Amino acid sequence: MPAGVRRTAIVTLVTTLVALAATTAVAYAGNGGLLPGEAHSPNAHRIHQVYVFILIFTGIILVGVEGVLIAFIIKYRRGKRPRTAEGPQIHGSGRLEIIWTVLPVVVLAAIGAFLLVKLPGIANAPKAAAADQTTVTVEGHQFYWLFRYPNGAISIDRLVAPADQVVNEEVVGYDYDVNHSWWVPDFGGKYDAIPGHTNKTWFKAPAADYVARCAELCGIQHALMDATVHVVPRTQYDAFLSKRKSAAGTYDLGREEWTGVCQKCHRLGSKYIGPALRNNSLLAQRKGLEVLLRNGQGQMPPVGKNWSGAQIDALISYTKQFVAKGGS
Ligand code: HEC
Ligand SMILES: [Cu+2]
Structure with a gap:
Protein backbone atom coordinates (compact mmCIF):
# COMPACT_ATOMS: atom_id res chain seq x y z
CA MET A 1 0.00 0.00 0.00
CA ARG A 81 -0.53 -8.87 -5.10
CA PRO A 82 -0.83 -6.87 -8.30
CA ARG A 83 -3.88 -4.63 -8.65
CA THR A 84 -5.16 -6.63 -11.61
CA ALA A 85 -4.98 -10.07 -9.90
CA GLU A 86 -8.32 -11.93 -9.99
CA GLY A 87 -9.66 -13.43 -6.76
CA PRO A 88 -10.67 -17.13 -6.61
CA GLN A 89 -14.10 -17.70 -8.22
CA ILE A 90 -16.35 -19.54 -5.73
CA HIS A 91 -19.78 -20.84 -6.70
CA ASN A 124 -54.64 -3.77 27.13
CA ALA A 125 -55.01 -2.61 30.69
CA PRO A 126 -55.14 -5.38 33.31
CA LYS A 127 -58.65 -6.36 34.42
CA ALA A 128 -59.63 -4.33 37.46
CA ALA A 129 -62.84 -3.65 39.34
CA ALA A 130 -64.77 -0.72 37.85
CA ALA A 131 -64.27 1.23 41.07
CA ASP A 132 -60.51 0.97 40.59
CA GLN A 133 -60.56 2.30 37.05
CA THR A 134 -60.44 5.86 35.90
CA THR A 135 -60.81 7.09 32.34
CA VAL A 136 -59.43 10.50 31.47
CA THR A 137 -59.76 12.22 28.12
CA VAL A 138 -56.51 13.82 26.99
CA GLU A 139 -57.07 16.66 24.50
CA GLY A 140 -54.23 18.12 22.47
CA HIS A 141 -54.57 21.83 21.61
CA GLN A 142 -52.22 24.58 20.42
CA PHE A 143 -50.37 24.72 22.86
CA TYR A 144 -51.82 23.02 25.89
CA TRP A 145 -53.07 19.68 27.19
CA LEU A 146 -56.60 19.58 28.55
CA PHE A 147 -57.75 16.70 30.76
CA ARG A 148 -61.40 15.73 31.35
CA TYR A 149 -62.20 13.54 34.34
CA PRO A 150 -65.15 11.18 34.88
CA ASN A 151 -67.07 13.69 37.06
CA GLY A 152 -66.71 16.45 34.45
CA ALA A 153 -63.81 18.15 36.21
CA ILE A 154 -61.15 19.70 33.96
CA SER A 155 -57.50 20.53 34.37
CA ILE A 156 -54.87 21.95 32.07
CA ASP A 157 -51.23 20.88 31.67
CA ARG A 158 -51.42 18.87 34.90
CA LEU A 159 -53.08 15.46 34.89
CA VAL A 160 -53.94 14.32 38.41
CA ALA A 161 -54.27 10.55 38.72
CA PRO A 162 -54.78 7.92 41.42
CA ALA A 163 -51.69 5.91 42.40
CA ASP A 164 -51.36 2.18 41.73
CA GLN A 165 -54.67 2.03 39.86
CA VAL A 166 -55.45 1.62 36.21
CA VAL A 167 -55.89 4.98 34.50
CA ASN A 168 -57.24 4.73 30.96
CA GLU A 169 -56.38 7.59 28.66
CA GLU A 170 -58.35 8.51 25.56
CA VAL A 171 -56.22 10.80 23.45
CA VAL A 172 -58.07 13.08 21.03
CA GLY A 173 -57.46 16.03 18.72
CA TYR A 174 -59.65 18.43 16.71
CA ASP A 175 -59.91 19.20 13.03
CA TYR A 176 -59.67 22.96 13.62
CA ASP A 177 -56.36 22.37 15.40
CA VAL A 178 -53.15 20.62 14.33
CA ASN A 179 -51.85 17.17 15.27
CA HIS A 180 -50.20 16.64 18.65
CA SER A 181 -48.70 13.61 20.34
CA TRP A 182 -49.15 12.68 24.00
CA TRP A 183 -45.92 11.28 25.40
CA VAL A 184 -45.12 10.35 28.99
CA PRO A 185 -41.72 8.67 28.59
CA ASP A 186 -42.01 6.81 31.92
CA PHE A 187 -45.27 5.23 30.76
CA GLY A 188 -44.01 4.00 27.40
CA GLY A 189 -45.12 5.06 23.94
CA LYS A 190 -46.38 8.15 22.18
CA TYR A 191 -50.06 8.51 21.28
CA ASP A 192 -51.20 10.83 18.53
CA ALA A 193 -53.84 13.43 19.38
CA ILE A 194 -55.50 13.63 15.97
CA PRO A 195 -59.01 14.44 14.72
CA GLY A 196 -61.43 11.63 13.97
CA HIS A 197 -59.77 8.89 15.94
CA THR A 198 -59.50 8.22 19.68
CA ASN A 199 -56.18 6.66 20.64
CA LYS A 200 -56.43 4.62 23.81
CA THR A 201 -53.70 3.83 26.26
CA TRP A 202 -53.37 3.38 30.00
CA PHE A 203 -50.95 3.44 32.91
CA LYS A 204 -50.72 2.27 36.48
CA ALA A 205 -48.01 4.11 38.35
CA PRO A 206 -46.75 4.73 41.88
CA ALA A 207 -47.27 8.19 43.41
CA ALA A 208 -44.82 10.70 41.89
CA ASP A 209 -44.68 13.44 39.27
CA TYR A 210 -43.99 12.35 35.71
CA VAL A 211 -42.99 14.52 32.79
CA ALA A 212 -45.20 14.63 29.69
CA ARG A 213 -44.44 16.21 26.33
CA CYS A 214 -46.04 16.96 23.02
CA ALA A 215 -43.97 14.80 20.66
CA GLU A 216 -45.28 16.31 17.43
CA LEU A 217 -43.85 19.59 16.14
CA CYS A 218 -47.12 21.51 16.27
CA GLY A 219 -46.29 25.18 15.83
CA ILE A 220 -44.53 28.19 17.23
CA GLN A 221 -44.88 27.31 20.95
CA HIS A 222 -44.56 23.53 20.60
CA ALA A 223 -41.55 23.57 22.93
CA LEU A 224 -43.79 24.88 25.74
CA MET A 225 -46.38 22.16 25.25
CA ASP A 226 -45.39 20.03 28.19
CA ALA A 227 -47.35 18.77 31.16
CA THR A 228 -47.03 16.90 34.45
CA VAL A 229 -48.75 13.68 35.42
CA HIS A 230 -49.27 14.16 39.14
CA VAL A 231 -49.95 10.70 40.59
CA VAL A 232 -51.29 10.82 44.17
CA PRO A 233 -53.06 8.45 46.60
CA ARG A 234 -56.71 7.78 45.64
CA THR A 235 -58.11 9.88 48.52
CA GLN A 236 -56.13 12.89 47.33
CA TYR A 237 -57.29 12.28 43.78
CA ASP A 238 -60.94 12.15 44.88
CA ALA A 239 -60.46 15.33 46.90
CA PHE A 240 -58.99 17.04 43.83
CA LEU A 241 -61.99 16.00 41.71
CA SER A 242 -64.56 17.34 44.14
CA LYS A 243 -62.62 20.54 44.73
CA ARG A 244 -62.55 21.19 40.99
CA LYS A 245 -66.36 21.27 41.03
CA SER A 246 -66.42 23.98 43.74
CA ALA A 247 -66.03 27.76 43.48
CA ALA A 248 -62.39 27.53 44.58
CA GLY A 249 -61.86 24.89 41.91
CA THR A 250 -63.31 27.19 39.26
CA TYR A 251 -60.75 29.83 40.20
CA ASP A 252 -57.97 27.21 40.08
CA LEU A 253 -59.11 26.16 36.61
CA GLY A 254 -59.17 29.81 35.52
CA ARG A 255 -55.60 30.22 36.71
CA GLU A 256 -54.54 27.07 34.82
CA GLU A 257 -56.27 28.34 31.69
CA TRP A 258 -54.41 31.64 31.98
CA THR A 259 -50.97 30.12 32.65
CA GLY A 260 -51.38 26.99 30.51
CA VAL A 261 -53.16 28.53 27.52
CA CYS A 262 -52.89 32.33 27.33
CA GLN A 263 -49.40 32.73 28.80
CA LYS A 264 -47.96 30.44 26.16
CA CYS A 265 -48.32 33.50 23.91
CA HIS A 266 -49.14 36.51 26.06
CA ARG A 267 -47.50 38.57 28.79
CA LEU A 268 -49.31 41.17 30.84
CA GLY A 269 -46.86 44.02 30.41
CA SER A 270 -45.03 43.39 27.14
CA LYS A 271 -45.58 42.07 23.65
CA TYR A 272 -44.72 38.39 23.25
CA ILE A 273 -46.23 36.21 20.49
CA GLY A 274 -49.43 38.18 21.00
CA PRO A 275 -49.99 41.69 22.41
CA ALA A 276 -49.57 42.65 26.07
CA LEU A 277 -52.86 42.02 27.82
CA ARG A 278 -52.85 44.12 30.99
CA ASN A 279 -55.99 46.26 31.02
CA ASN A 280 -57.28 44.72 27.80
CA SER A 281 -60.99 45.04 28.54
CA LEU A 282 -61.77 41.72 26.82
CA LEU A 283 -60.27 39.94 29.86
CA ALA A 284 -63.35 41.01 31.83
CA GLN A 285 -65.94 40.91 29.02
CA ARG A 286 -67.76 37.62 28.86
CA LYS A 287 -69.24 38.02 25.36
CA GLY A 288 -66.27 39.56 23.57
CA LEU A 289 -63.81 37.10 25.11
CA GLU A 290 -65.98 34.15 24.13
CA VAL A 291 -66.07 35.29 20.49
CA LEU A 292 -62.28 35.67 20.49
CA LEU A 293 -61.62 32.27 22.11
CA ARG A 294 -64.03 30.40 19.86
CA ASN A 295 -62.94 31.99 16.58
CA GLY A 296 -59.37 33.08 17.14
CA GLN A 297 -58.12 36.24 15.47
CA GLY A 298 -55.25 36.67 13.02
CA GLN A 299 -52.35 34.64 14.36
CA MET A 300 -54.26 33.64 17.50
CA PRO A 301 -55.74 30.13 17.15
CA PRO A 302 -59.30 29.43 18.41
CA VAL A 303 -57.89 28.12 21.69
CA GLY A 304 -61.30 27.85 23.36
CA LYS A 305 -63.42 26.60 20.46
CA ASN A 306 -64.67 23.54 22.37
CA TRP A 307 -64.78 25.15 25.82
CA SER A 308 -68.04 25.09 27.75
CA GLY A 309 -69.56 28.30 29.11
CA ALA A 310 -68.29 27.26 32.54
CA GLN A 311 -64.74 27.05 31.23
CA ILE A 312 -64.97 30.59 29.88
CA ASP A 313 -66.51 31.80 33.16
CA ALA A 314 -63.59 30.16 34.99
CA LEU A 315 -61.08 32.07 32.85
CA ILE A 316 -62.82 35.40 33.46
CA SER A 317 -63.07 34.75 37.19
CA TYR A 318 -59.28 34.76 37.11
CA THR A 319 -58.40 37.29 34.39
CA LYS A 320 -60.74 40.10 35.47
CA GLN A 321 -58.12 41.03 38.09
CA PHE A 322 -55.85 42.20 35.22
CA VAL A 323 -58.30 44.88 34.13
CA ALA A 324 -58.18 48.11 36.14
CA LYS A 325 -61.56 48.95 37.69
CA GLY A 326 -63.30 51.56 35.56
CA GLY A 327 -60.31 51.52 33.20
CA SER A 328 -60.18 51.01 29.46
C1 HEC B 1 -50.78 30.67 20.02
C2 HEC B 1 -50.65 31.93 20.64
C3 HEC B 1 -51.80 32.52 21.42
C4 HEC B 1 -52.49 31.95 22.45
C5 HEC B 1 -52.33 30.56 23.02
C6 HEC B 1 -53.40 32.96 22.91
N1 HEC B 1 -53.28 34.08 22.14
FE1 HEC B 1 -54.35 35.77 22.34
N2 HEC B 1 -53.44 36.56 20.74
C7 HEC B 1 -52.44 35.96 20.03
C8 HEC B 1 -52.07 36.82 18.92
C9 HEC B 1 -51.00 36.53 17.90
C10 HEC B 1 -52.91 37.94 19.00
C11 HEC B 1 -52.99 39.11 18.02
C12 HEC B 1 -54.11 38.76 17.07
C13 HEC B 1 -54.22 39.66 15.87
O1 HEC B 1 -53.30 39.63 15.05
O2 HEC B 1 -55.21 40.36 15.77
C14 HEC B 1 -53.74 37.76 20.16
C15 HEC B 1 -54.69 38.66 20.59
C16 HEC B 1 -55.37 38.58 21.80
C17 HEC B 1 -56.19 39.59 22.37
C18 HEC B 1 -56.38 40.97 21.83
C19 HEC B 1 -57.58 41.04 20.98
C20 HEC B 1 -57.85 42.48 20.66
O3 HEC B 1 -58.32 42.72 19.55
O4 HEC B 1 -57.58 43.32 21.52
C21 HEC B 1 -56.70 39.12 23.53
C22 HEC B 1 -57.61 39.82 24.51
C23 HEC B 1 -56.20 37.78 23.68
N3 HEC B 1 -55.39 37.48 22.61
C24 HEC B 1 -56.52 36.96 24.73
C25 HEC B 1 -56.07 35.66 24.85
C26 HEC B 1 -56.47 34.81 25.92
C27 HEC B 1 -57.40 35.17 27.05
C28 HEC B 1 -55.85 33.62 25.72
C29 HEC B 1 -55.96 32.38 26.56
C30 HEC B 1 -57.25 31.82 26.73
C31 HEC B 1 -55.05 33.76 24.51
N4 HEC B 1 -55.21 35.01 24.02
C32 HEC B 1 -54.27 32.77 23.96
C33 HEC B 1 -51.85 34.74 20.29
C34 HEC B 1 -52.30 33.85 21.23
CU1 LIG C 1 -48.40 19.90 20.30
Missing part, protein backbone atom coordinates in the same frame (compact mmCIF):
# COMPACT_ATOMS: atom_id res chain seq x y z
CA PRO A 2 1.45 3.41 -0.89
CA ALA A 3 2.26 5.52 2.20
CA GLY A 4 -0.35 8.16 1.28
CA VAL A 5 -3.18 5.66 1.04
CA ARG A 6 -2.11 3.99 4.26
CA ARG A 7 -2.06 7.30 6.11
CA THR A 8 -5.55 8.11 4.85
CA ALA A 9 -6.76 4.68 5.94
CA ILE A 10 -5.30 5.04 9.42
CA VAL A 11 -6.70 8.55 9.88
CA THR A 12 -10.15 7.38 8.75
CA LEU A 13 -10.05 4.40 11.10
CA VAL A 14 -8.95 6.48 14.12
CA THR A 15 -11.53 9.20 13.42
CA THR A 16 -14.28 6.61 13.10
CA LEU A 17 -13.29 4.91 16.36
CA VAL A 18 -13.11 8.22 18.24
CA ALA A 19 -16.53 9.27 16.87
CA LEU A 20 -18.02 5.89 17.83
CA ALA A 21 -16.57 6.06 21.34
CA ALA A 22 -17.82 9.62 21.81
CA THR A 23 -21.34 8.75 20.62
CA THR A 24 -21.49 5.69 22.86
CA ALA A 25 -20.32 7.75 25.84
CA VAL A 26 -23.00 10.37 25.21
CA ALA A 27 -25.67 7.68 24.81
CA TYR A 28 -24.60 6.08 28.08
CA ALA A 29 -24.55 9.35 29.98
CA GLY A 30 -28.04 10.54 28.96
CA ASN A 31 -31.31 9.45 30.61
CA GLY A 32 -31.51 5.66 30.58
CA GLY A 33 -28.23 5.20 28.72
CA LEU A 34 -28.78 2.77 25.88
CA LEU A 35 -32.20 1.96 27.35
CA PRO A 36 -35.31 4.13 26.87
CA GLY A 37 -35.40 5.91 30.25
CA GLU A 38 -37.13 4.47 33.28
CA ALA A 39 -40.37 2.49 33.19
CA HIS A 40 -43.01 3.26 35.81
CA SER A 41 -46.04 1.44 34.45
CA PRO A 42 -46.57 -2.26 33.61
CA ASN A 43 -46.93 -1.57 29.88
CA ALA A 44 -43.73 0.49 29.89
CA HIS A 45 -41.94 -2.42 31.60
CA ARG A 46 -43.02 -4.74 28.82
CA ILE A 47 -41.86 -2.29 26.18
CA HIS A 48 -38.49 -2.31 27.96
CA GLN A 49 -38.33 -6.09 27.93
CA VAL A 50 -39.04 -6.18 24.20
CA TYR A 51 -36.45 -3.46 23.65
CA VAL A 52 -33.77 -5.39 25.55
CA PHE A 53 -34.69 -8.67 23.86
CA ILE A 54 -34.28 -7.13 20.40
CA LEU A 55 -31.16 -5.23 21.50
CA ILE A 56 -29.45 -8.53 22.37
CA PHE A 57 -29.97 -9.94 18.87
CA THR A 58 -29.14 -6.74 17.05
CA GLY A 59 -26.07 -6.32 19.29
CA ILE A 60 -24.80 -9.81 18.49
CA ILE A 61 -25.49 -9.32 14.78
CA LEU A 62 -23.76 -5.91 14.76
CA VAL A 63 -20.63 -7.26 16.44
CA GLY A 64 -20.69 -10.43 14.32
CA VAL A 65 -21.12 -8.70 10.97
CA GLU A 66 -18.71 -5.85 11.67
CA GLY A 67 -16.19 -8.27 13.21
CA VAL A 68 -16.21 -10.52 10.14
CA LEU A 69 -16.05 -7.44 7.91
CA ILE A 70 -12.94 -6.11 9.67
CA ALA A 71 -11.34 -9.59 9.81
CA PHE A 72 -11.89 -10.03 6.05
CA ILE A 73 -10.56 -6.58 5.27
CA ILE A 74 -7.34 -7.48 7.04
CA LYS A 75 -7.09 -11.11 5.97
CA TYR A 76 -7.85 -10.55 2.29
CA ARG A 77 -6.15 -7.18 1.82
CA ARG A 78 -4.31 -6.84 -1.47
CA GLY A 79 -0.85 -6.79 0.12
CA LYS A 80 1.79 -7.34 -2.51
CA GLY A 92 -22.22 -21.96 -4.03
CA SER A 93 -21.71 -23.37 -0.56
CA GLY A 94 -24.63 -25.54 0.57
CA ARG A 95 -23.81 -25.40 4.27
CA LEU A 96 -23.25 -21.63 4.39
CA GLU A 97 -26.43 -20.96 2.45
CA ILE A 98 -28.48 -23.10 4.81
CA ILE A 99 -26.95 -21.35 7.84
CA TRP A 100 -27.60 -17.84 6.56
CA THR A 101 -31.17 -18.74 5.69
CA VAL A 102 -32.09 -20.66 8.83
CA LEU A 103 -30.40 -18.35 11.34
CA PRO A 104 -32.34 -15.17 10.39
CA VAL A 105 -35.58 -17.18 10.30
CA VAL A 106 -34.92 -18.44 13.82
CA VAL A 107 -33.99 -14.94 15.07
CA LEU A 108 -37.08 -13.33 13.51
CA ALA A 109 -39.33 -16.11 14.83
CA ALA A 110 -37.90 -15.65 18.35
CA ILE A 111 -38.43 -11.87 18.23
CA GLY A 112 -41.92 -12.30 16.77
CA ALA A 113 -42.93 -14.87 19.40
CA PHE A 114 -41.61 -12.75 22.27
CA LEU A 115 -43.52 -9.73 20.92
CA LEU A 116 -46.76 -11.68 20.55
CA VAL A 117 -46.46 -12.76 24.18
CA LYS A 118 -45.77 -9.23 25.44
CA LEU A 119 -48.08 -7.21 23.18
CA PRO A 120 -51.44 -7.85 24.88
CA GLY A 121 -50.00 -6.62 28.20
CA ILE A 122 -48.80 -3.45 26.47
CA ALA A 123 -52.01 -2.64 24.62
